Amino acid sequence: MAVLSVVTYGLLYRMLTEEEMGNWVFFQFAFILIDTFRTGFLQTAIIKFYAGADPERALEVAGSVWFVALFITGTFLIIDLGGIAVLPAIHNNSLVLFIQWSGLAFLLSLPMNISMWVVQAEQRFDKILYIRMISQGSFIALVLFFYFFHARHLTLQQVFISYIISSLLTAIVCLLTGWTAVKNFTKRSKACIMEVFHFGKYSVGTVVSSSLLRSSDTFIINFMLGPASLAIYNLPQRLLEIIEIPMRSFMATAMPEMSIAANKNDMVSVATIMKKYAGLLTMALIPIAVIGVLTSDIVVGLIGGGKYVHSEAANVFRIFLLFSVLNPLDRFMGITLDIIHKPQLNFIKVLIMLFATIVTDIIGVYIFHNIFGPAWASIFTFFVGIAYGYLVLRRYLKFEIPEIIKFGYTESIHIIQGFFLKLKLVKA
Numbered sequence: 001m002a003v004l005s006v007v008t009y010g011l012l013y014r015m016l017t018e019e020e021m022g023n024w025v026f027f028q029f030a031f032i033l034i035d036t037f038r039t040g041f042l043q044t045a046i047i048k049f050y051a052g053a054d055p056e057r058a059l060e061v062a063g064s065v066w067f068v069a070l071f072i073t074g075t076f077l078i079i080d081l082g083g084i085a086v087l088p089a090i091h092n093n094s095l096v097l098f099i100q101w102s103g104l105a106f107l108l109s110l111p112m113n114i115s116m117w118v119v120q121a122e123q124r125f126d127k128i129l130y131i132r133m134i135s136q137g138s139f140i141a142l143v144l145f146f147y148f149f150h151a152r153h154l155t156l157q158q159v160f161i162s163y164i165i166s167s168l169l170t171a172i173v174c175l176l177t178g179w180t181a182v183k184n185f186t187k188r189s190k191a192c193i194m195e196v197f198h199f200g201k202y203s204v205g206t207v208v209s210s211s212l213l214r215s216s217d218t219f220i221i222n223f224m225l226g227p228a229s230l231a232i233y234n235l236p237q238r239l240l241e242i243i244e245i246p247m248r249s250f251m252a253t254a255m256p257e258m259s260i261a262a263n264k265n266d267m268v269s270v271a272t273i274m275k276k277y278a279g280l281l282t283m284a285l286i287p288i289a290v291i292g293v294l295t296s297d298i299v300v301g302l303i304g305g306g307k308y309v310h311s312e313a314a315n316v317f318r319i320f321l322l323f324s325v326l327n328p329l330d331r332f333m334g335i336t337l338d339i340i341h342k343p344q345l346n347f348i349k350v351l352i353m354l355f356a357t358i359v360t361d362i363i364g365v366y367i368f369h370n371i372f373g374p375a376w377a378s379i380f381t382f383f384v385g386i387a388y389g390y391l392v393l394r395r396y397l398k399f400e401i402p403e404i405i406k407f408g409y410t411e412s413i414h415i416i417q418g419f420f421l422k423l424k425l426v427k428a
Contacts, residue, residue, distance in 0.1 A: 001129075001132050001133075001136065002241045002242065002244055002245050003242070003245075004136050004137075004140075005136065005238070005241060006238055006239065006241055006242065006303065007140075008136065008139065008140055008143075009234075009235075009238045009303070010302075010303040010304065010305075011140070011143060011144070012024065012143070012154075012159065013231070013235060013303065013304040013305055013308065014304075014305040015143070015147055015154040016154060016156060016159070018227075018228040018231045018232065018307070019226075019227045019228045019231070020155075020156040020227075021227075021231035021234075022094070022222065022226065022227025022228050022229070022230035022231035022234075023093060023094050023097055023156060023227045024156060024159060025218065025227075025230050025231060025234040026094040026097075026098065026218060026219075026222045026227060026230060027094070027097055027098050027101065027102070027160075029214075029215040029218040029219070030098050030102070030215070030218075030219075031098070031102055031105060031106070032211060032215065033208075033211050033212065033215055034076060034102065034106065035106065035109065035113070036207055036208055036211040037072070037204060037208055038069065038072050038073065038106075038110075038113065039113060039207065040200070040204035040205075040206070040207030040208050040211075041068070041072060041200035041201070041204045042065055042068060042069055042072075042114075042117065042196070042200055043117050043120075045065065045196045045199045045200045046061060046062070046065045046114075046117045046118065046121055046196075047117065047120060047121045049061045049192075049195070049196065049199075050062060050065075050118065050121040050122075059181075059184045059187040060184075060187050060188065060189055060192050061192060061196070062118065062181040062184040062187070063181075063184040063185045063186060063187040063188030063189075063192075064188040064189060064192035064193045064195075064196050065114065065117070065196055066114065066181070066182060066184070066185045066188065067185070067188045067193050068193060068196055068197055068200070069110060069113075069114060070110075073106060073107060073110055076103070076106055077103050077106070077107065080099060080102060080103035080106075081103070083099040084099055084100070084103075087099060087100075092223070093227070094222055094227055097156070097160070101160050101163075101164070104164055105163065105164060105167060108164065108167035108168050108171050109167050109171075110171070111170075111171040111174045111175055111180045111182070112131060112135060112167070112170045112171055112174055114174075114180050114181070114182075115127075115131055115174040115177075115179035115180045116128055116131055118179060118180070118181050119131075119179055127179060131170065131173075131174065131179070134169065134170050134173055135166055135167070135170040136166075138165070138166040138169050138170070139162055139163060139166035142161075142162035142165055142166060143158075143159060143162050146158040146159075146161075146162060205347055206343065206346060206347045206350060209347065209350040209351055209354055210350050212354055213350060213353055213354045213357060213381075216354065216357050216358050216361065217233065217357070217361055217374045217378070218230060218233075218234070220358070220361045220362060220365065220374060221233050221361075221365075221371060221374060224362075224365045225365065225370070225371065229370070229371050232308065232311045232312055232313050232316070232371060233312075233313075233316060233371040233374070233375070235300060235303065235304045235308055235313045235317075236300070236313055236314075236316045236317035236320050237320070238303070239299060239300075239303060239317055239320075240317075240320055240321075240324060243285065243288065243324055243327070246281065246284060246285075247281065247327065247328070247331065250277050250280070250281050250328075251277075251331065251332070251335060253277070254273055254274070254276075254277040254332070254335075255335060255339065257273050258270050258273050258274065258335075258336065258339045259339055261273060262339050262340050262341070267340070267396060267397055267398075268398075270336065270339065270340060270397060271397040271398060271399045274332050274333075274336050274397070274399070274404075275399055275403055275404045275407040275408075276407055276408075276411055277328075277332060278328045278329055278331075278332035278333075278404050278408070279328075279404040279405055279406070279407040279408020279409070279411065280407075280408045280411045280412060280415075281328040281332075281408070282325060282328045282329065282404070282405065282408050283405075283408040283409055283411075283412040284412070285324055285325050285327070285328065286325055288321075289321040289322065289324060289325050292317070292318075292321045293318045293321055293322075296314040296315070296317045296318050296321075297309060297314045299314075299317070300313045300314045300317060312370060312371055312372065315372070316371055316372065316375045319372070319375040319376060319378075319379070320375065320378070322379065323378055323379040323382050326379075326382045326383070326386060327382070329386050329389075329401070329404065330382055330385045330386050330389065333349075333385075333386065333389030333390065333393055334346050334349060334350075334385075334389060336393060336397070337349070337389070337392070337393060340396055340397075342392075342396070345392045348388075349385060349388050349389055349392070352384060352385070352388055353381050353382075353384055353385040353388075356380060356381045356384045357377065357378070357381045360374075360377035360380050360381065361373065361374040361377050363377070364376060364377040386401075
């Protein structure tokens with residue numbers, strides 16, 4: 001799905017102007033931010049209370065989650081209607097488009113979101129794939145339809161229409177299949193609603209802060225440099241989604257191992273597992289970063305099209321690749337804090353990184369007057385996150401950062417030697 005997302009953006013970069021693409025990127029990041037509030041409030045709660053519960057309890061949880069979700073959605077729709085009422089006084093086109101389309105998109109995405117949470121709690125990951133394929137696939141199909149139907153021309157209005165129709169189609173499928181569990185709305189209880197609400201109010205802080213950390217560049221560049229600059233800046237960001245594939249895979253594998261060790265209070269094993277996976281992923285990203293730096297112009301041209309080849313996108317991509325090597329250290333320190341039951345420290349870590357990002361982004365724009373400022377500022381943010389994570393994690397685990405690199409190097413050598421040994425056996 002990450003690859004499909006990159007392909008989708010590759011098509012849009014070719015079909016829209018830089019300003020239109022910048023406005024679309026702003027909408028996506030702003031919409032994800034408000035959607036993250038709803039998701040952060042409810043996703044972990046429904047998985048925690050629904051998964052493994054007896055049938056009656058599961059029905060009660062599903063109905064209660066629907067009640068809270070409708071309350072959050074309705075609250076945002078009221079706020080959005082207030083924004084529509086003052087649209088004539090707003091002169092920023094990105095904000096105007098967001099206010100015009102976000103309310104309907106937020107409402108239509110609700111059935112899909114709850115379906116994803118329910119089937120995740122049921123461990124039906126095949127259904128998650130189906131939902132994502134319907135959503136992403138129908139959106140691409142509609143974009144291509146408008147593009148070819150209008151003689152190879154696409155407008156931003158048509159992109160928004162495609163997005164709304166694909167959201168509606170996905171919502172209908174989820175409702176017809178019963179994956180939303182909306183029929184359990186009558187099974188809700190006041191006690192369960194309050195239980196879900198009180199649990200969600202603690203988890204939403206970290207999730208929203210993490211989303212703000214990822215999207216703060218977007219808001220600062222859009223309002224200080226304009227949507228055209230945002231389009232150029234977002235292109236290398238989308239390319240980095242490919243790196244997220246091994247990152248998520250390593251984290252999904254490491255988390256259960258660390259959880260088992262932490263539940264046994266075996267902190268030595270927790271540290272060993274963290275060093276193994278963080279170090280191995282760091283070693284794996286180094287050659288990818290080197291190849292990416294050397295081929296940035298080609299990659300940017302393939303995904304964004306010819307009009308972005310001579311822009312700042314390739315050099316920004318090179319900067320992003322440099323700090324992508326730091327990403328495993330930052331991410332694994334964060335999840336390790338969660339695993340050892342110190343989520344409040346991870347929350348503080350995210351808040352510190354968010355503050356560092358906002359301050360250095362603004363300073364960077366004033367110094368460079370272009371998108372290189374926020375790009376270089378991102379490296380400083382990662383160093384801040386790693387430094388804080390290391391200092392607080394060292395209170396509970398014994399490890400050194402050089403050990404992580406050494407561990408990763410040793411594991412990489414073992415894997416390579418094992419691969420060549422198997423190759424020899426196959427040939428023999």
